[in-house]
Amino acid sequence: MKMKSISLVSVMALTFCFTAPLQAKEEKMTLRLGFETSLESPQGVGAKEMAQVANKLSKGRINIELFPDQQLGTGPQMIEMVKKGELDIFQGGAGMFSAMEPRLNVFDIPYLFESVEQAYKVLDSKFGKEMLATLEPHGLKGLSFWENGIRSTTNNVRPITKPDDIKGLKMRVMPANPVHVMLWKGLGAEPTPLPFGEIYDKLKRGELDGQEHPIAPIYAGKFYEVQKYLSLTKHMYGPLIQITNLEKFKAMPKATQNILLKASYAGV
The missing domain is CATH 3.40.190.170 (Bacterial extracellular solute-binding protein, family 7)
Structure with missing residues (x-):
């Protein structure tokens, strides 16, 4: 009886060892x-x-x-x-x-x-x-x-048909990205890093002239309500x-x- 008890305990222990990992996977x-x-x-x-x-x-x-x-x-x-x-x-x-x-x-x-x-x-x-x-x-x-998608530009000042049209525009740029800041500064704009959720209100209040995004986020963000011009610059795929x-x-x-x-x- 003692040997049988030991065997039973051993079987139960082995069963637990094999089933425990399987149960964990099913959690x-x-x-x-x-x-x-x-x-x-x-x-x-x-x-x-x-x-x-x-x-x-x-x-x-x-x-x-x-x-x-x-x-x-x-x-x-x-x-x-x-x-x-x-x-x-x-x-x-x-x-x-x-x-x-x-x-x-x-x-x-x-x-x-x-x-x-x-x-x-x-x-x-x-x-x-x-x-x-x-x-x-x-x-x-x-x-x-x-x-x-491919990024294009919206603003409230003028259509953008050439690089010089960007000069002087107050543009929202992606936060935590110094390259974007350098890029827009190089084009003569005044870049402002800003989270996506703050863009609409800044545009509506006139604190920004424009922003750049693929068409889908422009539409989803309803920027067409507060922007006059959409220029298909298609300047970047990010x-x-x-x-x-x-x-x-x-x-x-x-x-x-x-x-x-x-x-x-x-x-x-």
Whole structure:
């Protein structure tokens, strides 16, 4: 009887050892995803698609909660939250990351790409993967590049048909990006770094003359209500980058990592 008891205990212990990790993999998780634009913007539509795909692939285990419209803070603030593990996922313009990783300034070169299709090929290449990997020494895992579009310009002073038309304009530029400041200063503008959520009111009050974004954020931000001129300068293609905390990502089971990567790419 004593031997049988020992055997039974051993079997129970072994069973626990093998089932415990499996149960851990099946635990439900809720991930918070923050971004600056609205749910109706392309970012918002992509985020909803990502949440649906993650939930479907995980058979209901992974729930992604969406926090649009800077509910959790500005872009740079949310990047810091992800680094500290206080926010699970953030997506924002590549230019927001260039202050911490100068190599990402490559996407701030005007007229770098001839078309969106050409940009896609580059971002999906080995070079694109290398650019995402540059965030890892900073404690961030680059999940994927997201579509942001080619940037154009709006303002309340005059149409922009040549570089000289930019001189003297008070222009909003991306925060935490000295390259953007240098670029617009070089063109003779007066650049003002500002979070996305503050642009509309500044334009409405006349504290800014203009701003520059892809068409989709211009429309989502309703800048057409407070701007007279839209000039299709198409001066820059800047992708979005979606990130998560590197250590938290590494701690996830491999299957969960793969689901998160597939869902992120589905939202592009």
